[in-house]
Amino acid sequence: MVRRAALRHPARSGLLVLSVAVGVAAVIVLASLGEGARRYIGDEFASLGTHLVLVLPGRAETAGGIPGMIGGQTPRDLTIADATALRRSSAVREVAPVAVGEALVLHGGRSRQSAIFGTSADLLPLRHWKMAQGRFLxxxxxxxxxxxxxxxxxxxxxxxxxxxxxxxxxxxxxxxFRVVGVLATEGRSIGIDVQDLVIVPVAAAMQLLNSSSLFRIMVGAPSRESMERAKRDVEAILVARHQGERDVTVITQDAVLKTFDRILRAVTLAIAGIGGVSLVVAGVLITNVMLVAVSQRTAEIGLLVALGATRGRILGLFLGEAGALALVGALAGLAVGIASNLGLEQALPQLDLTPPLWVLAAGPAVALGTGLLAGAAPARRAAALDPVVALRGS
Amino acid sequence: MIELRGIERHFHVGDQEVHALDGVDLAIGAGDYVSVMGPSGSGKSTLLNVLGLLDRPTGGRYRLEGRDITTLDEQDQARTRRERIGFVFQAFHLVQYLTAAENVELPLVLGGMAVVERRARVTAALEELGLTARAAHRPEELSGGPRQRVAIARATVTHPAILLADEPTGNLDRRSTADVMGRLERLWRAGLTLIVVTHDPEIGDRARRRVRMVDGRVASDESNPAAGDPSPGIDPAAPFPA
Known part of the structure; x- marks a missing residue:
């Protein structure tokens, strides 16, 4: 009976189902995007390895200006000699200078454009990469x-x-170059697919790419506790080498992780907000539609009371209708959301958009809850109708 | 079976208090056939609503089958309506999106009866009212007479003790009126207590007992032992007149 009551107003019920479906699909897609981004960034950092200190050319902060620095001056190059000098610190275990570029790579008759990664032997333990064949640099x-x-x-x-x-x-x-090893590792590193890499000694890469500055230097500390000391040592050594100028940025992985954590928390909140808004809209629509339904079906409600339906029964009937429509909408939204994710995954292959399980459960649950909550007021109104007035009202 | 004592029903319309029922005393025995007549506003519909537990009196006592109904809670009142009372309305009040059979089934669904038993009851009720061929029709596919017959089947499918009919022929032509009244009276002869509210003297005069309401009070209450027998020309068992 409930089902047929819904089918009697296909436009109204359709609109309701659609609004719930859009809400649920939005929640699923947005949450999956957020989760995908979080996983992507998390993986990026995990692939950087632990106890990592990064040295970047140029000064990131504008605060604490350097006396005597001429505006507009390009930052001093970060050189291989700088990287070698860092080995002097006892808080530094690994030093991997990195130069990055792209070049045409040929073998026999075949060629492809490849990312060229110039680095040192220390990169392997720093990044926890695995070899499939042979050895590393x-x-x-x-x-x-x-x-x-x-x-x-x-x-x-x-x-x-x-x-x-x-x-x-x-x-x-x-x-x-003679091939001495093949990497087993898959996944991505600074936005480049590891499977697409050609890794050469850093000095060779600098000549090949005709660059004078390193992209960065990755420094590994032996423990988490020694990271701060490693950072201080690195800064001291490089300032000394650069005639007293603080013209490099030294960051620890911790600091970067914390920053991204803050950003991702905000993003997650925003996503929850957007999803919530669409479900609230759906809820308002459900309330409206159900109120219209109650007023249009006044005579029917009066009849049901006359036939011996209790107030509880009438309440349940209308709550059931709201719940059923919300459920249909939630299932439709689930399907649309998952389908959209698959579509988005085609467009954004670097993101893993598998929707998190909690979203698959929470999205429809919240929709159903919204439906029941939104249907409660109209259902209570229906149950409170005076049957005499209701029967006369037709 | 029905015992009303000093029943009052007051409404507030604006500042004014309207006495729809103003001290009604009425006793109706089991198997009685009562017509309630009176001008509009005389309280006859309110009386019917009170009898059917759709409306609560503001004063007085109502005993139904020995039980004081006015003190029952909402659940028990609903159960009493469901099991002991059948309603037939002027406007039929059929659910438009349900077939005739489903409309008849509705009170049994509300009562929570098992499907098999439900189907048997519905089939019997439809047959009783000559609707077997119309079982799958929707109300909009039926004319007035058959519609009211569906409503009667729905009112009696629960085997109630009392059938309350509020202007049951008010929306029907003469031929359907004769048919519907014949059907109701046949049910009465089978043991049902029949109470018909009408403003049409021709309908009211058919009853064994005629109650006249004026200004919320019983103005007259007379018996007519000869009435209610099948009148010539109306044989409810006969096929529809050609």
Whole structure:
């Protein structure tokens, strides 16, 4: 009976179901986006490794201006010699200078555009990367541009196919590198897919990419406790090397994580707010639609009372209708939300948009709750109708 | 079976107090056939609503089958309505989106009866009122007479003790009026207590007992033992006149 009462007003019920569906779908898509972004950023940091201190060229803060600095001056280069100097500190265990660029990579008749990653042997323990075959870059003098490289899995697949990659020669720009290892690691690092990487000694990369400054220096401290000391040491060493100028930015992973945590919390709140607003709108609509339904079905309510329906029964009938419509809307929203996520995943392949389980449960639950809450007032009005007046009202 | 003592029903309309029922004493025995007549505003519909527990009197006592009804709570009143009382209205009050059979089934659904028993009762009630062929029709597909027959089937499917009819023929033409009254009277002869509210003397005169209301009081109450027998030309068992 409830079902058919709903079908009797397809436009009204359809609108209601649609509004709930939009609300639930919005919550699912937005929450999945937020979660995906959080996971993405979290993974990025996890892939950076722990106890990490980052050195970036240039000064990020504007506060505490440096006396005698000429405005508009480009920041001093961060060099391989700077990186080597950092090894003097006892709080520094690993030093991995990083130079990044892109170049055409050739092998045999095949070629592809690849990300070139110039670094040192210390990068492997810093990033917790795993080797599939061979070894990583050889340790030693950072200034030495050895003609060896480590490649990502996709580079291997596309350039070598079924032929063995280890020991093979790769042509990058005007240089040749012998492949000494293949990375097993998948995933992303500073926005680049590790599988697409060609890793070469940092000195070779600087020459190849014709750059004078490192992209950054990654410094590993032996423990969490020694990170602050590592940061101070790094700053002291680089200031001394740069004629007393604080022209680099030194950040610890902790600080960065905290910043992103703050941002993500705000984003999550905003998302919850947006989803909440759409469900509140749906709730208001449900209340309205149900009030109209009650006033249109006054005579029917009077009849049901005359036929011996209790007040509780009438209340349940209208609550049931509101609940059923909200439930249909919630299920539709669930389907639309998941479908939209799949669509979005095609457009944003770097984000994992699998909706978190709590959203799949909470979205429809909140919709159902909203439906019942919004239907409560109209249902109570229906139950309180005077049957005599209701029967006369037709 | 029904015992009303000093029943009052007062309404407040603006500052004025309207006495729809102003001290009604009335006793109706089981199996009686009573018509309630009177000008509009005389309180006859209010009386029917009080009898049917749709309206609570503001004063007086109402005993139904030995029980004081006025003190029952809402649940028990609903149960009494459901099990002991059937209503037939002038405007039929059929649910438009349900078929004839489903309309008849409605009070049984509200009573929580099992499906199998429900179906048997509905089939019997539809057959009793000659509606078997119309079971799957919706109210809008039926004309006035059959509609009221569906309403009668719905009112009697629960096997109530009392049938309350409020202007049951008010929306019907002459031929349907004769048909519907014949059906009601046949149910009465089968043992139902029948109470009909009407302003039409032709309908009211058919009853065994005629109660006249004026200004919320019983003005006259007379018996007519000969009435209620099938009058010539109206044979409810006969097929519809050609």
């Amino acid at each position: 050889a340790p030693g003098d950072l200034e030495r541009a050895a003609a060896e490289c480590v490649i990502g899995a996709r580079v291997q697949r596309e350039l070598f196919g079924s032929e063995p990659a280890l020991g093979g020669w790769l042509r990058v720009g005007d240089r040749r």
